[in-house]
Amino acid sequence: MSARDAILAALGPASGDDLDRAAAALLIDPERPPVDPTQLEETFAARLLLPSVAASYAAVAGFADVPAAIAAYCAEHGLPRHLCAPPDPRLDAADWSGIDRHLDPAPDEPLALAVAECGVAETGSLVMRTAPTAPMLPNFLALHHVVVVPRLVAYLEDALPTEPMPRGYYWITGVSGTTDIEGTYVRGAHGPRYLHVIRLISEN
Amino acid sequence: MTAAFAARVDAALADPVLKIAVERTAGTAEAKRTLAVDAFPDFEAARTRAAAIKDHVVANLGAYLERFEANATAAGATVHWASTAQEACDIVLALCRQAKAKSVARSKSMLGEEIGLPHALAEAGIERIETDLAEHIIQLAGERPSHIIWPAMHKTREQVSALFKASHHAPHEEETIAAMAESARRHLRDAMLGADVGISGANFLVADTGAVCTVTNEGNAELSLVPPRMHIVTAGIEKIVPSMPHAVHLLRMLSRSATGAPLSQYTTFYTGPRRPGDRDGPAEMHIVLVDNGRTRMRREGLAEMLRCIRCGACMNHCVVFRQIGGHAYGGTYPGPMGAVLTPAIDGLAASRDLPNACTLNGKCQEVCPVRIPLPTLLRGWREKSWREGLEPASVRSGLALWAWFARRPRLYRAATATALKSARLMGGGWLSRLPLAGGWTRHRDMPAPAPKSFMDQYRQGRRR
Numbered sequence: 001m002s003a004r005d006a007i008l009a010a011l012g013p014a015s016g017d018d019l020d021r022a023a024a025a026l027l028i029d030p031e032r033p034p035v036d037p038t039q040l041e042e043t044f045a046a047r048l049l050l051p052s053v054a055a056s057y058a059a060v061a062g063f064a065d066v067p068a069a070i071a072a073y074c075a076e077h078g079l080p081r082h083l084c085a086p087p088d089p090r091l092d093a094a095d096w097s098g099i100d101r102h103l104d105p106a107p108d109e110p111l112a113l114a115v116a117e118c119g120v121a122e123t124g125s126l127v128m129r130t131a132p133t134a135p136m137l138p139n140f141l142a143l144h145h146v147v148v149v150p151r152l153v154a155y156l157e158d159a160l161p162t163e164p165m166p167r168g169y170y171w172i173t174g175v176s177g178t179t180d181i182e183g184t185y186v187r188g189a190h191g192p193r194y195l196h197v198i199r200l201i202s203e204n
Numbered sequence: 205m206t207a208a209f210a211a212r213v214d215a216a217l218a219d220p221v222l223k224i225a226v227e228r229t230a231g232t233a234e235a236k237r238t239l240a241v242d243a244f245p246d247f248e249a250a251r252t253r254a255a256a257i258k259d260h261v262v263a264n265l266g267a268y269l270e271r272f273e274a275n276a277t278a279a280g281a282t283v284h285w286a287s288t289a290q291e292a293c294d295i296v297l298a299l300c301r302q303a304k305a306k307s308v309a310r311s312k313s314m315l316g317e318e319i320g321l322p323h324a325l326a327e328a329g330i331e332r333i334e335t336d337l338a339e340h341i342i343q344l345a346g347e348r349p350s351h352i353i354w355p356a357m358h359k360t361r362e363q364v365s366a367l368f369k370a371s372h373h374a375p376h377e378e379e380t381i382a383a384m385a386e387s388a389r390r391h392l393r394d395a396m397l398g399a400d401v402g403i404s405g406a407n408f409l410v411a412d413t414g415a416v417c418t419v420t421n422e423g424n425a426e427l428s429l430v431p432p433r434m435h436i437v438t439a440g441i442e443k444i445v446p447s448m449p450h451a452v453h454l455l456r457m458l459s460r461s462a463t464g465a466p467l468s469q470y471t472t473f474y475t476g477p478r479r480p481g482d483r484d485g486p487a488e489m490h491i492v493l494v495d496n497g498r499t500r501m502r503r504e505g506l507a508e509m510l511r512c513i514r515c516g517a518c519m520n521h522c523v524v525f526r527q528i529g530g531h532a533y534g535g536t537y538p539g540p541m542g543a544v545l546t547p548a549i550d551g552l553a554a555s556r557d558l559p560n561a562c563t564l565n566g567k568c569q570e571v572c573p574v575r576i577p578l579p580t581l582l583r584g585w586r587e588k589s590w591r592e593g594l595e596p597a598s599v600r601s602g603l604a605l606w607a608w609f610a611r612r613p614r615l616y617r618a619a620t621a622t623a624l625k626s627a628r629l630m631g632g633g634w635l636s637r638l639p640l641a642g643g644w645t646r647h648r649d650m651p652a653p654a655p656k657s658f659m660d661q662y663r664q665g666r667r668r
């Protein structure tokens with residue numbers, strides 16, 4: 001008997017309930033931190049300040065304002081205007097003169113830009129998905145991670161994909177941190193040490 | 205208690221550094237969890253829901269596994285099944301050979317430890333790069349994890365510093381924790397990016413999408429799973445959840461119970477390999493579903509243990525764990541959950557001490573996010589051990605067990621302090637609830653308990 005058959009035989013038949021009905025019944029009114037739907041902007045911005053998230057934040061109008069916001073971030077942190085950016089047509093449409101963008105991340109990439117699908121007010125999470133226009137590796141490699149957030153939702157459930165899952169679907173809720181040595185929190189364990197959110201107010 | 209177990213406990217109790225190291229991390233985790241739980245609207249109801257979700261999955265596990273397999277396969281992943289630890293390791297090694305792997309990058313997985321994967325890779329001559337900082341530390345030290353969330357909890361900064369200086373190519377110069385972490389960052393990055401295969405565990409397997417979920421604070425899973433051409437997942441069959449919203453509920457419970465954060469920094473769902481047009485991602489994804497005793501646990505009265513989401517709260521709140529640390533337990537999983545799991549995985553004869561190294565004060569059950577009745581399950585093991593004649597008669601009397609604790613004053617004081625505080629010692633607490641506790645109950649007509657009177661009583665008993 002194959003291991004598969006042995007395991008399934010040992011588990012026996014299902015309980016006989018309607019699985020989907022029973023599973024759905026377990027999701028009615030889930031307990032979760034209350035989020036006021038009229039206060040999404042404020043709640044999201046406040047979550048970014050949680051010690052476990054610790055992201056900086058800037059609000060601009062739309063995609064056309066992203067290059068200027070990046071230039072300001074680089075100036076503030078003394079970084080060259082040189083970044084790894086995804087081939088996202090919404091970014092390409094902006095005027096990037098004076099800023100050097102490249103597609104492939106260097107092993108010690110200082111700055112990577114990404115566009116989130118949305119931000120989550122409940123947790124301050126940035127919702128990301130892979131696509132030909134959205135590679136994954138730069139977001140875990142760069143020291144500074146800058147994420148454009150065009151839209152906000154209240155809860156994690158509201159951010160879940162409705163269409164088939166992308167290959168990589170991920171929530172970023174802070175920087176690469178560790179408490180592995182004596183429980184002391186250190187930022188920048190492997191990937192980003194700094195997370196900066198550029199919120200596009202008029203895109204929502 | 206067996207001599208081997210007693211020796212491990214005594215060594216742990218005699219190690220002053222260990223106590224400090226464990227206390228620093230577990231104490232912080234306990235405080236942060238309390239804040240997070242108090243801030244949550246109705247954590248008790250959320251625990252009940254989490255337990256119900258897991259019970260539903262465990263009751264219908266076969267159907268859900270088939271559903272997961274179908275969806276993961278449709279997404280382009282290959283699903284493998286393993287009844288035993290050996291079978292699971294064999295599958296992983298065969299895949300590594302197929303990928304002609306010289307080095308693999310592992311992101312922390314307790315299942316990987318459980319099935320002995322680090323050892324199997326070493327035997328096969330494949331270089332193993334542990335990417336989680338704590339796993340990296342214990343790999344350098346040649347040790348096993350001592351906690352399921354903080355595997356290097358037993359190490360002080362001084363010990364970590366010495367390890368890094370001995371093995372990193374450009375080690376830290378400043379004696380700070382930040383500088384040590386930076387040294388590991390430099391050291392691990394190249395190795396990680398050059399690995400041929402990435403191996404991870406899974407926090408959840410999502411049945412209706414075929415997605416595999418990992419949760420980390422470091423982002424090491426993503427960094428080590430995206431560049432290699434093959435991603436191998438090893439996961440216990442109980443990791444299934446029906447759908448993404450079920451995963452969301454359990455993720456809210458997991459992060460709060462483990463670290464006190466509303467959500468861990470990186471939560472990633474991987475569904476199949478690289479797709480056409482993708483700029484990165486593995487060309488192949490393999491998922492190994494591992495039984496290793498789980499179907500037997502389900503059948504033989506331990507189904508509730510299969511709810512466990514490996515948050516570590518039970519050990520952070522355990523008076524015995526806080527005194528002796530994780531290694532004294534001798535298995536992959538320490539603390540209260542380990543004392544239930546290890547006899548199921550390694551056999552009761554080899555681990556019958558573990559269910560005894562517990563005061564049954566009930567704290568683990570109170571904090572468990574999926575309401576596992578750990579003390580009840582531990583008592584079940586004790587009774588089985590007595591029934592099967594594995595324990596000497598003196599232990600069956602209960603008094604010997606009490607005496608064992610009492611001979612270790614630090615452990616004893618820690619154990620009785622909580623019991624007395626909650627006035628459980630004489631009521632429903634550990635000693636009176638011991639089955640066959642005749643040896644002890646003969647002494648029960650003494651006045652209300654105080655730690656001193658116990659010690660006096662014990663000394664008197666010894667003089668007699």
Ligand code: SF4
Nearest residue numbers: 512513515516518572
């Ligand atoms: S038994 Fe409960 S508290 Fe302990 S690790 Fe498992 S889920 Fe967490």
